[in-house]
Amino acid sequence: LTSETKKAHNAIRHLADYVLVWAGGQGDDLGKSPHLARIGNSVFPDHCGDDDPRCNNFGFYGGGEPTPMMAKSLLYKLVQHNVKAGVKVNEKLFKHVHTTKHGLMRVFQVMNVSQESKDWIADPSNRVCDAPGSWYCVGQYPPALEKLIAKRKNFAQLEDFNKKGEKSAYT
Numbered sequence: 001l002t003s004e005t006k007k008a009h010n011a012i013r014h015l016a017d018y019v020l021v022w023a024g025g026q027g028d029d030l031g032k033s034p035h036l037a038r039i040g041n042s043v044f045p046d047h048c049g050d051d052d053p054r055c056n057n058f059g060f061y062g063g064g065e066p067t068p069m070m071a072k073s074l075l076y077k078l079v080q081h082n083v084k085a086g087v088k089v090n091e092k093l094f095k096h097v098h099t100t101k102h103g104l105m106r107v108f109q110v111m112n113v114s115q116e117s118k119d120w121i122a123d124p125s126n127r128v129c130d131a132p133g134s135w136y137c138v139g140q141y142p143p144a145l146e147k148l149i150a151k152r153k154n155f156a157q158l159e160d161f162n163k164k165g166e167k168s169a170y171t
Contacts, residue, residue: 001029001075002037002058003047008074009093012110014117014144019094023079024104030079033070034059043152078108117142 001008001019012019022028037058041047048055048069058069070076074094080087081096089096089108098107120126120142129137141149 001078002033002040002073004072005074005077005090005093009090009110009112011145011148012074013112014114014142016110017113018097019074019078019108019110021075021078021106021108022104023083023099023106024102028079028104029075033073033075036075037069037073043154045153046151078106081106081108114142114144117144 001021003011023030025031034055037048037055038053041049041053041055045053048058057067058073059067060070061067066076074089077087077089078094081089083103091111093111094108095111096106097109099105126140127137128140
């Protein structure tokens with residue numbers, strides 16, 4: 001959600017039919033989004049870049065204006081779509097379908113959802129369960145996301161002092 005709209009859509013179209021965002025200020029998804037960006041960067045270091053491990057370029061300026069990286073993000077565009085002047089999400093990628101009465105929740109339909117990925121996910125033979133017929137099955141991603149998933153690193157806290165000897169932008 002903190003990626004640029006087209007890049008985010010390229011992944012989301014293999015995972016979901018709809019995206020729900022909390023809007024309206026006071027603890028909405030935009031308020032939490034700098035933390036989401038930092039988590040994303042710890043797993044995909046190219047998200048904010050090695051030169052910005054804390055994703056300081058993703059947020060808001062003092063007057064409430066978004067940084068360029070925030071303004072390009074899918075999350076910003078979904079929360080502010082047709083709310084803030086000049087902010088619209090690409091409706092070829094995401095179609096606004098519902099906003100609650102007071103504007104606190106917004107729902108967008110993901111356009112061009114991958115039927116191939118949906119079929120793969122629905123196929124029981126692609127589930128990895130702890131026992132046959134079990135309710136506990138770890139998640140797997142559809143093959144269309146293999147290139148993206150291959151780039152990930154295991155999540156790491158910025159202040160993980162338990163790591164010994166391993167150096168990164170976070171230690």
